[in-house]
Amino acid sequence: MSAxxxxxFLEAELTGLLAGGxxxxxxxxxxxxLHDVQFRAGxxxxxxxxxxxxxxxxxQTYFGMTTAPVPPTSHGQTTHHLGYQVFVWEHPQDPxxxxxxxxxxxxxxxxxxxxxxxxxxxxxxxxRPLNRAVFKAHLAPQQPAxxxxxxxxxxxxxxxxxxxYNIHLRLSAAGVPVVAPITxxxxxxxxxxxxxxxxxxxxxxVEGVHNHFDPRRLIGILDRFPRQVMDYPxxxxxxxxxxxxxxxxxxxxxADDERIAHLGYQLERAHEGLExxxxxxxxxxxxxxxxxxxxxxxxxxxxxDVDGAGPGFRVDDYxxxxxxxxxxxxxxxxxxxxxxxxxxxxxxASYTNPYALAVRSAAMVVSLxxxxxxxxxxxxxxRAYLHIAEGLLAMAWS
Numbered sequence: 001m002s003a004x005x006x007x008x009f010l011e012a013e014l015t016g017l018l019a020g021g022x023x024x025x026x027x028x029x030x031x032x033x034l035h036d037v038q039f040r041a042g043x044x045x046x047x048x049x050x051x052x053x054x055x056x057x058x059x060q061t062y063f064g065m066t067t068a069p070v071p072p073t074s075h076g077q078t079t080h081h082l083g084y085q086v087f088v089w090e091h092p093q094d095p096x097x098x099x100x101x102x103x104x105x106x107x108x109x110x111x112x113x114x115x116x117x118x119x120x121x122x123x124x125x126x127x128r129p130l131n132r133a134v135f136k137a138h139l140a141p142q143q144p145a146x147x148x149x150x151x152x153x154x155x156x157x158x159x160x161x162x163x164x165y166n167i168h169l170r171l172s173a174a175g176v177p178v179v180a181p182i183t184x185x186x187x188x189x190x191x192x193x194x195x196x197x198x199x200x201x202x203x204x205x206v207e208g209v210h211n212h213f214d215p216r217r218l219i220g221i222l223d224r225f226p227r228q229v230m231d232y233p234x235x236x237x238x239x240x241x242x243x244x245x246x247x248x249x250x251x252x253x254x255a256d257d258e259r260i261a262h263l264g265y266q267l268e269r270a271h272e273g274l275e276x277x278x279x280x281x282x283x284x285x286x287x288x289x290x291x292x293x294x295x296x297x298x299x300x301x302x303x304x305d306v307d308g309a310g311p312g313f314r315v316d317d318y319x320x321x322x323x324x325x326x327x328x329x330x331x332x333x334x335x336x337x338x339x340x341x342x343x344x345x346x347x348x349a350s351y352t353n354p355y356a357l358a359v360r361s362a363a364m365v366v367s368l369x370x371x372x373x374x375x376x377x378x379x380x381x382x383r384a385y386l387h388i389a390e391g392l393l394a395m396a397w398s
Contacts, residue, residue: 006037007044007067008082011374018050018063018088020079027054032063037372038128039248041241043068045129062091064129070095096130096157099188103135103153113151113182113191114139120148132156132307150194151182154307161185167232167309168192174226177302197292197301201328204288209339212298215321215347218286221300222317225281225309232310235284239316239363242267249369253382263390267366270359270396276313277353284308286317287324315352316360322348323364326392330384338388345395358396365389 009017014032032050039045046065051058065088070076076089092100102108110119118140125134133155141148156164165185171178182191204211238245246264250257283290283306290304322345328337341361349357369385370378 006034006046006048006065007086008084009086013081014048015050017065017079017081017086018048020077020088027052027059030058034372034374039251039371040131041068041244045131047127047129064089064091064094066129068130070130094129094133097133097155097188098158099155099161099186100133102187103133103155103189109135109137109153112186112189113137113153117142117149125152152179152192152194154190154192156185156188156190156307158188161188161190163232164190164307167229167306170226170228171306171309175224176221177300178306179302179304195292195302195304198295199289200291200293201288201325203293203295203298204325204336204340205329208334208336209343211340212296213293214298215318215344216351217300218291218317218321219351221303222281222283222314225283227281229281229309230279230311234279234311235308237284237312237316237320237360238367239319239360242271242363242366245363245367245369248371249366249382249386252369252371252373253379253386256383256386260386263366263386263393266393267359267363270362270393274356274359275353276315276356276360278313279311280314282308282310282312282314282317284310284312284317286320288321288328289324291321315356318348318352319357319360319364322357322361323368323392326361326365326388327368327385330388331380338391355396358392362389362392362396365392 005011011034014034015029018032019029030051030053032048034046034048036047037044044067048063050061050063052061065086067084067086070087074095075093076087078085078087089095092104094100106119106122109122119137120140121138123136125136127133135153137151137153139149162185165181168178168181179192179195182193200213203213243264246260249260253260283303285305285308291300292302293300322341325344326338326341329335330337345357365385366389369382373379373382
């Protein structure tokens with residue numbers, strides 16, 4: 001995979017790829033721009049914006065693409081290239097996210113989730129094709145000169161929204177500070193209240209390494225996760241999938257192939273007989289953007305995104321936080337992300353296996369290396385993340 005490509009397709013071939021995969025005869029695709037490429041479990045997923053000509057003039061639309069298999073009833077077209085089978089669909093007809101059309105349509109959002117309020121804006125926060133999406137909806141104030149409200153809409157795969165709704169209720173009842181659902185899910189879309197507090201990453205950026213946050217406060221909150229969480233499916237952690245992400249990095253960074261392959265070999269060696277501790281209830285995706293804190297005291301106010309809650313290893317929750325922090329501000333002279341990650345590592349090391357914490361933190365960073373590096377900025381970020389992963393792994397050997 002070269003810079004600016006989608007799997008076997010170069011970006012220059014993108015317009016032809018979309019044209020071959022679109023059944024709408026009412027318009028013609030004039031050009032297309034690749035906005036994002038993700039690589040998960042051996043398959044590519046992409047998002048493209050296209051300029052289209054139709055009877056009314058010129059417009060824009062978005063398309064999703066994937067090399068992954070899709071249900072036979074999916075709306076879209078299949079095209080082939082160099083032995084790859086690529087399925088293309090027009091947004092919002094995602095084959096695995098039937099609720100995407102609801103969450104992306106302002107009138108429907110207002111009807112189902114805020115019938116007595118005025119919806120002033122609706123923005124896409126995250127979209128992972130065939131996996132999940134998050135939208136941010138802002139509501140006008142209820143009183144003159146008052147403050148508006150923000151709600152978040154999670155678009156989930158079929159038959160999973162109710163389970164996530166119940167997870168929020170169960171964690172809240174156990175004293176875990178999670179955000180509250182607005183109502184029961186509608187068509188695989190779960191609406192959640194906006195969280196209270198500042199994202200931890202923003203606090204660290206503003207205050208630097210000597211910030212008010214103490215990561216040991218997480219221990220008591222994680223201890224509150226109820227035992228019923230152990231009944232949820234056990235999912236591989238990001239660190240468990242390190243060889244998948246090593247492969248993705250090698251495809252995205254061919255000039256660094258030997259170096260990345262060596263890192264993958266070292267990670268594999270480091271995982272031999274690695275002692276991760278007992279299986280316990282875990283958050284599953286505990287990084288700085290999912291931890292909201294009080295700006296003045298740094299105390300935890302809420303945890304977000306508990307979709308991955310289930311049985312796992314406590315060291316992986318810590319490693320997820322440290323790995324994400326380590327890459328923040330990597331292009332700034334102060335290097336505040338790495339310094340804070342080192343401080344948190346030292347504060348948490350005595351509560352877990354420090355060797356495992358270093359190894360799993362390094363594996364976490366590998367998962368963050370961009371699989372799409374179309375420009376010099378993305379390529380520089382990829383090299384920086386590679387260097388950070390090597391640094392964390394070196395801590396395990398020291």
